[in-house]
Amino acid sequence: MASETVFRLFAVSQPGIEEITCSELNNLGIEGKVVPGGVEFKGGLRELYLSNLWLRTANRILVRVASFKVRSFSGLVRRVSKYPWEIYFPVSRKVKIRVTCKKSRLYHSSAVAERVWKGIHRRLRHKLEHAKFEDEGTSIIVKIENDFCTISVNSSGASLHKRGYRVVETEAPIRETLASAMIIASGWDRKTPLIDPFCGSGTIPIEAALIGANIPPGFRRSFAFMDWKNFNSTLWNQLLRDAEKEISEYPPIYGFDISEKAIVAALKNADAAGVNVSFKVASFPVSGLPPLAFVVTNPPYGKRIKVNSEKVYREFGNWLNTAFSGFRVAFLAPSARLASVTGIKCKKVTAFSNGGIRVNLYCNR
Structure with a gap:
């Protein structure tokens, strides 16, 4: 052979x-x-x-x-x-x-x-x-x-960030690959509740649901290699069956946003992804949450969405410090100064471009 x-x-x-x-x-x-x-x-x-x-x-x-x-x-x-x-x-x-x-x-x-x-x-x-x-x-x-x-x-064809579930978009959505990078970098254990208080159209919570339930991001899409002469459909189908056996229950995942339009979009996207996420229209202070949580989020920082970014980051930090007896957080900010406004003891993990804007990823792990 x-x-x-x-x-x-x-x-x-x-x-x-x-x-x-x-x-x-x-x-x-x-x-x-x-x-x-x-x-x-x-x-x-x-x-x-x-x-x-x-x-x-x-x-x-x-x-x-x-x-x-x-x-x-x-x-x-x-x-x-x-x-x-x-x-x-x-x-x-x-x-x-x-x-x-x-x-x-x-x-x-x-x-x-x-x-x-x-x-x-x-x-x-x-x-x-x-x-x-x-x-x-x-x-x-x-x-x-x-x-x-x-x-x-x-070999992929369309970019791998195109999972196939983003049927409705809102202003300034984060790319799926970057959302997953944030979740992985946070050190999330896939058991503790994960919360995104600025969820927009739901990308971070939906990616967290896929990660938490061990669902492959490419489960529902096709790839360029499927048209190649050496495509092994037997091997591919076996890998899909193996992956399906490893799918588990969804951990508790919450998404909040002040915009009702954003939450409607998030619900439609989650339905298209086939995942279970709790989405709700809410603004700070969000109450009724578990005392221990991982918070992974992309707050608005005034570049593409006009907001008072210092006020947003300050309220975000105050909420974390008062709403939880323990929390782990991963969030984006375009500058160390804005990150410091939160009052959270965190460090810069990495930096990348998000929608053409250079941002830093901060974690308190």
Whole structure:
């Protein structure tokens, strides 16, 4: 029996949360190496499928198909044509190519893309169509730096943050991958009640419900690798069955927001996700909560939603210190000064971009 192909894989994650993505891989029994922008790892089809199915903080899983030195367009076409593109494109389909060039003789991205197309078509017996958007089909990522070319194929298709449950959005929603990163970074034990007092359309509570019940984020979506020539449906279905056996009861999760419109949206999104979360219209001080809790939230800080941010953060801190006999908290703030207004003894865990705004993640663990 021929040995299984070992792929060089790359989990793309937002700068600032790569370590969290690596910890997720480790929990799947996969060893990874953190680099800027993601995590490098190796594996066969099983690892490829598991990472797409289970990673909550990654944006996509890339397969490193080709790596070589190149200094001419003719050399680029020749080298590209030698790789087994028929695995990833067994039939004609729409494909998006993204190219970046840095410190190399080949610096014109459009010309590089044209030669990559030519090399792939030289190998295939059919033609591929140009896609306008990545979500139309498999995307190819070409990077040439210091005359070294790396070509990757996106195995995920649509970005992994698209779980399929966000049917209604409100103003300034946090991305699903970042919400999961906050929950994981908080150290939540999946048993203690989790509360989001600024829940908006419900992303943090819904992600917490998926984590708490051990439901894979990719359980209800399709992936680009399903159209590949080497797709193993037997293995994939077995991994789904294994995951389904591990689903547990939902821990107590609460979401509050002052906006009735936001709570309506949160309820619809939770229903689409198939999870059990308690959502309620409320403002500070929220009462009737358990004395011990994890609080994970993204307070409004006056960048995209106009509010008195200092007042919001001060009231938030006062509420935590008076409503609970014990609490663990993870929250976002764009500055250390605003975080200090809460009066909570916390430390900066990491920083990342949220909707184009640089924010810090603070925890009191």
